[in-house]
Amino acid sequence: MADTGSITLKKLRQCHGNVTLPGSKSIANRALLMAALCGAGQSTVLTNVLRSDDTQRMLEALGDLGVTVTIAEHDPTHITVSGCEGKWPQHPAALDLGNAGTAMRPLLAVLSATLQGNRCILTGDARMQERPIAALIESLRAGGAHIDCLQQEGYPPLEISGGLTSGMIEIDGTESSQYISALLMALPLLETDSVLKLTGTVVSWPYIELTLSMLERFGIVVHQICRQEFMIPGQQVYQSPGVYWVEGDASAASYWLAAGALGGGPLTVHGVGRHSIQGDVKFADYLAQMGAQVTIEEHSITVKKGVLRALDADLNAIPDAAMTFATLALFAQGTTHIRNIANWRIKETDRLQAMAAELRKVGAHVVETEEAISITPPAHLQHGIIDTYNDHRMAMSFALLGFSEVGVTILDPNCCRKTYPNFFTEFCQITQSS
Numbered sequence: 359m360a361d362t363g364s365i366t367l368k369k370l371r372q373c374h375g376n377v378t379l380p381g382s383k384s385i386a387n388r389a390l391l392m393a394a395l396c397g398a399g400q401s402t403v404l405t406n407v408l409r410s411d412d413t414q415r416m417l418e419a420l421g422d423l424g425v426t427v428t429i430a431e432h433d434p435t436h437i438t439v440s441g442c443e444g445k446w447p448q449h450p451a452a453l454d455l456g457n458a459g460t461a462m463r464p465l466l467a468v469l470s471a472t473l474q475g476n477r478c479i480l481t482g483d484a485r486m487q488e489r490p491i492a493a494l495i496e497s498l499r500a501g502g503a504h505i506d507c508l509q510q511e512g513y514p515p516l517e518i519s520g521g522l523t524s525g526m527i528e529i530d531g532t533e534s535s536q537y538i539s540a541l542l543m544a545l546p547l548l549e550t551d552s553v554l555k556l557t558g559t560v561v562s563w564p565y566i567e568l569t570l571s572m573l574e575r576f577g578i579v580v581h582q583i584c585r586q587e588f589m590i591p592g593q594q595v596y597q598s599p600g601v602y603w604v605e606g607d608a609s610a611a612s613y614w615l616a617a618g619a620l621g622g623g624p625l626t627v628h629g630v631g632r633h634s635i636q637g638d639v640k641f642a643d644y645l646a647q648m649g650a651q652v653t654i655e656e657h658s659i660t661v662k663k664g665v666l667r668a669l670d671a672d673l674n675a676i677p678d679a680a681m682t683f684a685t686l687a688l689f690a691q692g693t694t695h696i697r698n699i700a701n702w703r704i705k706e707t708d709r710l711q712a713m714a715a716e717l718r719k720v721g722a723h724v725v726e727t728e729e730a731i732s733i734t735p736p737a738h739l740q741h742g743i744i745d746t747y748n749d750h751r752m753a754m755s756f757a758l759l760g761f762s763e764v765g766v767t768i769l770d771p772n773c774c775r776k777t778y779p780n781f782f783t784e785f786c787q788i789t790q791s792s
């Protein structure tokens with residue numbers, strides 16, 4: 359460890375033991391919102407809720423809207439939310455959603471369906487103001503929503519006041535599945551039935567399945583007519599499942615599984631497994647395909663070392679965990695090709711550009727195209743001082759370089775607070791105590 363602005367990891371040899379994953383960001387933010395939308399008088403007890411910047415933004419937004427949210431004193435991951443059926447007890451002038459896509463997109467759609475003339479500004483940090491949301495705005499406007507872009511058309515900050523009434527909606531799915539998930543959460547609240555048509559080749563599909571599966575748990579009916587068309591009955595009220603356990607974060611699991619594969623294992627992550635509703639659990643299958651020994655149990659995944667061969671795969675379905683393969687590529691034999699990941703460019707940073715630049719610093723030969731990246735490891739890795747671009751996944755992916763002889767220095771490791779505030783503390787503990 360160095361000063362607070364960076365961390366140096368070097369010559370890690372082993373990584374074995376057990377890791378309890380924090381709750382999934384994607385599930386936690388959906389569950390918090392769905393619990394708030396439940397019928398008045400219905401409480402939902404959420405357990406294993408991720409506590410990080412992204413979930414804090416959702417928690418604060420719900421609090422500002424007047425939702426009663428109670429955090430258990432004995433365990434801050436244990437949160438009770440009282441439903442208010444979208445009839446918000448308070449009307450805040452503005453909600454600051456940081457850089458949480460899983461707060462900005464669903465809240466834009468749900469508030470467009472429920473604000474009833476009350477004005478609210480949805481804003482975020484500097485990067486959120488550069489992340490496009492035009493496709494969702496256009497669809498919501500076509501359904502009657504009043505949305506003004508306060509700075510640049512198609513980007514937050516947005517002033518909204520409700521107005522979404524018609525559910526005959528088309529949405530372009532080529533940029534972000536979050537727009538579709540947002541509409542799927544909002545349309546059941548309308549007076550009328552809706553038909554939602556997805557256009558273009560939809561990205562990050564498993565996140566739509568995650569939304570559908572959670573809607574079902576919260577008593578919402580959605581009819582899937584064909585892959586890209588849904589019929590959603592109106593006037594539905596979310597029903598509390600009582601207690602809802604948030605699965606461990608499958609994207610976060612990828613760093614541990616990769617570390618276990620490099621550091622010998624056996625390393626077991628607890629909190630996700632065979633029946634996970636998160637697409638990123640597929641990371642484990644690709645890791646096995648590379649040569650690691652992987653065992654997937656009901657609620658855990660164990661990895662042991664193998665000789666790693668380069669991966670060549672279309673990872674559109676798992677864009678977040680895919681970043682871990684970009685740094686794992688440095689330890690694999692051959693050239694790794696990660697394909698169909700164009701939307702890396704509109705996430706926390708332009709991840710294609712950032713990944714290429716930082717991999718080159720350690721000596722890799724990198725070819726970056728509009729929608730893919732190819733990585734060939736050098737004969738000898740060089741020490742790099744890695745810029746993280748305020749992107750938690752850049753920081754966590756590059757931790758794997760600690761397994762090289764020369765090591766790595768990662769700048770601003772605290773950017774992990776977006777989804778995994780304790781990541782580096784736990785990483786140092788497990789790799790140094792192994």
Ligand SMILES: O=C(O)C1=C[C@@H](OP(=O)(O)O)[C@@H](O)[C@H](O)C1
Nearest residue numbers: 384460534535536562565677678
């Ligand atoms: O719906 C979700 O919870 C998410 C969907 C994905 O985004 P895109 O659909 O924009 O690829 C993913 O990258 C993000 O971290 C979380």
Ligand SMILES: C=C(OP(=O)(O)O)C(=O)O
Nearest residue numbers: 457458459460678705706
């Ligand atoms: C893309 C991500 O976040 P967001 O939910 O803000 O889109 C991510 O966590 O990798």
